[in-house]
Amino acid sequence: MSHTIEGGACYSRELPSWQVTKRFENFKETRLPEIGFTGTDGSECEAFVAAIQEFAFSKGWDEDHHWKLRFATSHLKGKALRWYVRLDPSIKKDWDLFVQALFDQYPAAEDPENDGKVTPVW
Numbered sequence: 001m002s003h004t005i006e007g008g009a010c011y012s013r014e015l016p017s018w019q020v021t022k023r024f025e026n027f028k029e030t031r032l033p034e035i036g037f038t039g040t041d042g043s044e045c046e047a048f049v050a051a052i053q054e055f056a057f058s059k060g061w062d063e064d065h066h067w068k069l070r071f072a073t074s075h076l077k078g079k080a081l082r083w084y085v086r087l088d089p090s091i092k093k094d095w096d097l098f099v100q101a102l103f104d105q106y107p108a109a110e111d112p113e114n115d116g117k118v119t120p121v122w
Contacts, residue, residue: 037072039079045106048072049099065095072098080106 035055037048052072056062073092076084083105084092091097 035071036075036077037080038077039081039083039106042103042106042108045102046108048075049102069093069095069098 035048035051037044039045049072052068052075053062056064056068056071061067069092072095073084087098087101091101
């Protein structure tokens with residue numbers, strides 16, 4: 001059996017080319033954005049969640065909560081990563097609970113010009 005190496009991935013020549021193309025079609029077209037969250041404050045938190053939502057939407061993955069959760073947790077750094085490690089395991093499995101936990105841990109600063117009310121990111 002011979003193999004072909006393309007872009008760092010190894011493919012068996014026995015696979016029809018359409019299968020290889022289909023498998024990696026979305027991956028080739030996907031440029032991962034420079035997204036990260038260090039746990040600085042609520043504004044950084046909102047921007048992080050909004051960036052993940054926007055990127056997922058642009059790729060048609062906005063309904064894939066499991067993907068968004070894995071993507072988000074793989075982009076935590078510093079204080080935010082340390083917080084995540086201590087997070088309840090049930091929250092680590094649910095996108096909506098994870099986002100709520102993020103917003104609880106890193107609340108938005110109140111806007112004095114808007115009578116102290118904060119506008120949600122979505």
